[in-house]
Amino acid sequence: MRKAKIYSFSLPMEAGVILRYQRLKTRDGLLVCLQDGDNEGWGEISPLPEFSRETLEEATAETIVRLNEWVKEGKISNSLLPSVAFGCSCAIAELTGELPEQADYRKAPLCSGDPDDLILSLDAMEGEKVAKVKVGLYEAVRDGMVVNLLLEAVPELKLRLDANRSWTRAKADGFAKYVNPDYRDRIAFLEEPCKTREESLQFAAETGISIAWDESVREEGFMVEAQEGVSAIVIKPTLTGSLSYCRYLAEEAHRLGLQAVISSSIESSFGLTQLARIAHWLTPNTIPGLDTVSLIQSQLVRPWPQCDIPLQQLDDLTLVWQN
16 A cells, blocks of 8 residues: 655754855755655755745645655655656655665765865875865955865875856866966866856866866756766756656766766755765766755755764654655
């Protein structure tokens, strides 16, 4: 007999987590549970304000429709709301055993704060030294100087940079001017440096700094292509869609010789552990971008390994719907 439940959660954020235009005080979302006999599958549905096309209210209404469908018919039609499509498909994949248990808990640490402290922590990293730096929040010249300093100080380091389309071509060129040409090949990629794809491609061609598509991946009509200067695509499943679509994107990227990076949208520890399993399954040779657990003051049901942040249990959540 099929049963379904929806729980809601609201987790306090660390102070100072700012999205594009607002401070995020809580991370709100849903956990869905599908039960079929003795089998159970779970998924997280947590639209990210300012980045998701749907609100949590819209996602909740849509999730109820999809889970009613599953209880009656044993299948879930693909939702047009990415967070719902992703969370429901994860629950199905857990229920059927399609989603492997093995996970990739490596993470590219998100670098912020004092460069001297960063250099010490990056120097102490074991294994492959890959880290991420958000650029575009301050002056492009300052970003270039910080990136150059890190690459100079830690010779084995590879950096992933994310500009969120924040630069004009002039600012992007100003950034590049302060990065030693000898270090540029250790920039694994710079996500969407310019306001348009055309400008970003021109930037890559003229500077030799590889770029990656991030926001573009989620735009209507996006196709994975082999393009000069493009080395990767970034897949943020909560913002992108169903597990099957994310798998398609990763397979297309690999077929064309590009990296595919599974990355977080500030999911709870529950969602992050599922993303780690997806990363091990779909992108086993690439460190995922999942270094966001410390942005939330509470973990949720499934803890991130070796993380001592307090854990909210299922009993602490509100059951908002069941059938």
